[in-house]
Amino acid sequence: MNVIAPKPLAAAPLATALRRNVVRHTDKLFDWDAFPSNRGYPELARAQMRYVGAGGSPKVGEVGTLAPEHFTVSLIHKPVGNYAACHAHEIEESFLIIDGVLTVGWERDGEVVEVRLGPKDMILNARDIGHGFRNDGVEPVLMSISVDVGKPLPPRYLYHPKTGTDPALARAFGAAPGKTLPLDPAGAHPLQQAMGRNVIRHAEAPAIREAAGFTRRVYVGPGGIASDTCRKEMLSIPAGIGVQPYTRAVEDVFMVLEGSLTVGWEEDGQQAEVELGPRDLLLTPAGRPHWFRNDGAGPCTAWSVVGDCEAETVRYARA
Numbered sequence: 001m002n003v004i005a006p007k008p009l010a011a012a013p014l015a016t017a018l019r020r021n022v023v024r025h026t027d028k029l030f031d032w033d034a035f036p037s038n039r040g041y042p043e044l045a046r047a048q049m050r051y052v053g054a055g056g057s058p059k060v061g062e063v064g065t066l067a068p069e070h071f072t073v074s075l076i077h078k079p080v081g082n083y084a085a086c087h088a089h090e091i092e093e094s095f096l097i098i099d100g101v102l103t104v105g106w107e108r109d110g111e112v113v114e115v116r117l118g119p120k121d122m123i124l125n126a127r128d129i130g131h132g133f134r135n136d137g138v139e140p141v142l143m144s145i146s147v148d149v150g151k152p153l154p155p156r157y158l159y160h161p162k163t164g165t166d167p168a169l170a171r172a173f174g175a176a177p178g179k180t181l182p183l184d185p186a187g188a189h190p191l192q193q194a195m196g197r198n199v200i201r202h203a204e205a206p207a208i209r210e211a212a213g214f215t216r217r218v219y220v221g222p223g224g225i226a227s228d229t230c231r232k233e234m235l236s237i238p239a240g241i242g243v244q245p246y247t248r249a250v251e252d253v254f255m256v257l258e259g260s261l262t263v264g265w266e267e268d269g270q271q272a273e274v275e276l277g278p279r280d281l282l283l284t285p286a287g288r289p290h291w292f293r294n295d296g297a298g299p300c301t302a303w304s305v306v307g308d309c310e311a312e313t314v315r316y317a318r319a
């Protein structure tokens with residue numbers, strides 16, 4: 001039997017605009033050649049998936065990647081045993097761990113402080129601090145990297161094997177034997193104290209209980225790590241909870257980590273919604289009324305980045 005499919009209805013402009021700002025994890029491929037300086041060094045290999053902007057990669061303008069305004073968002077996959085050479089740049093850069101355990105090192109004058117970060121932990125790499133990372137664990141690390149786009153200058157490599165650095169020294173981020181300290185925020189070393197101010201452990205971050213029925217933990221911004229660029233928060237939204245439309249003066253994104261999140265936009269009395277699954281992202285531009293709701297049976301964990309670093313001005317109202 002021949003079946004003639006009905007002609008699909010023309011999509012409303014608002015729904016089309018909303019879908020254009022969604023990046024589906026399964027629509028994207030990881031790029032193993034995002035960092036040309038790593039070519040020829042398999043121990044440095046990592047893969048990048050760009051969602052917003054190009055992150056620390058020189059590649060820009062990729063189809064299916066959203067244009068950045070104040071920040072970029074990407075995922076990085078780091079295989080077991082591999083490391084990233086110690087480097088510095090003039091932009092802030094956050095590493096939010098999604099899977100696995102990542103060792104991050106900060107270097108100054110040949111001394112290194114290392115911290116191990118697990119899922120939902122984050123470090124904000126300060127401007128001009130030498131930093132590198134290494135996967136000493138037994139599973140690949142997946143993390144979300146976000147940088148501000150104020151000064152997208154290329155990184156300055158401090159200890160890279162291509163410049164003749166001894167491979168063992170490069171793997172230790174520039175620390176000779178005996179020159180590595182573990183992170184101890186109460187430690188006497190200034191580098192320990194500096195790193196201690198820039199690490200957030202999810203289990204230790206205070207949860208703000210919103211009257212609308214969900215919690216948020218501020219990672220970067222007032223109440224979290226001080227910054228002058230962007231605010232970053234982890235939201236935990238129980239099943240069935242949603243909020244009424246709200247508007248920001250800057251863009252924001254949601255990246256779902258666990259569960260699912262329905263996000264809606266409003267314009268001239270019209271509404272459109274989309275449901276995001278794990279590792280899907282939506283960028284909502286400045287001035288757009290939007291809302292979120294958990295239609296799932298289980299809780300949703302969502303990572304949120306906001307394009308300024310002011311205290312929260314939104315007063316969430318339960319839908």
Ligand SMILES: [Fe+2]
Binds near residue numbers: 087089155
């Ligand atoms: Fe970096």
